[in-house]
Amino acid sequence: MDALDGRLIRLLAEEPRIGVLECSRRLQVARGTVQARLDRLQTKGVIGGFGPEVDPAALGYPVTAFATLEISQGQGAVVREHLAGVPEVLELHTITGAGDMMVRIVARSNADLQRVIDRVVGFEGIVRSSTAIALENPVPYRILPLVDQAAAE
Structure with a gap:
């Protein structure tokens, strides 16, 4: 680079x-x-x-939330497959710490978010979840500052 x-x-x-x-x-x-x-x-x-670049809010999904999921041992592959089948799941990361996976999900409203969460966690391999709703996104996903830094090194 x-x-x-x-x-x-x-x-x-x-x-x-x-x-x-x-x-x-x-x-x-x-x-x-x-x-x-x-x-x-x-x-x-x-x-x-x-x-x-597609804006979920412009598609009618203005609510963004992050859910931390704890999964049953040995169920990672089937949980990944399940989550990949939920259109409102935009990202999935395996993580360290209190949970095993973190997902970014979108919904049409707060009431619709409950439907999405129920679909996400209504799977045998998921033991527990914790969800946080994003209120605003003051620094949206960006990569150019990192590109500039890498190019300067």
Whole structure:
């Protein structure tokens, strides 16, 4: 990761519909250089995709919550499969600490959140859960400050 990689990633993040040729023009490097860098960044897993950013609230799911789940020993795989089948589960992380997994879930309302939680925890492999509703998101998911830091090192 160098400064050019950082500038390329920032450009793509700011203007995701930009083409390789326009990237090369703006970065003042050859088109082949941009393509080679993109290919390398994708191969290394630095860039995982070029899909649109979708806002759950704009889709009608304005409530975000985080649930910490404790699972039965040896049930990790089946719980993961269960959670992957719940559309309102946006993320799943295995964690250390008081719980075993943390999920980010969305719902249409607080009342709908209860339905989603019931669906999430209504599974034999889940022993206990604790849920916190997010009130606001003052620092939304971001990656560019980290890209800038990595490119400067």
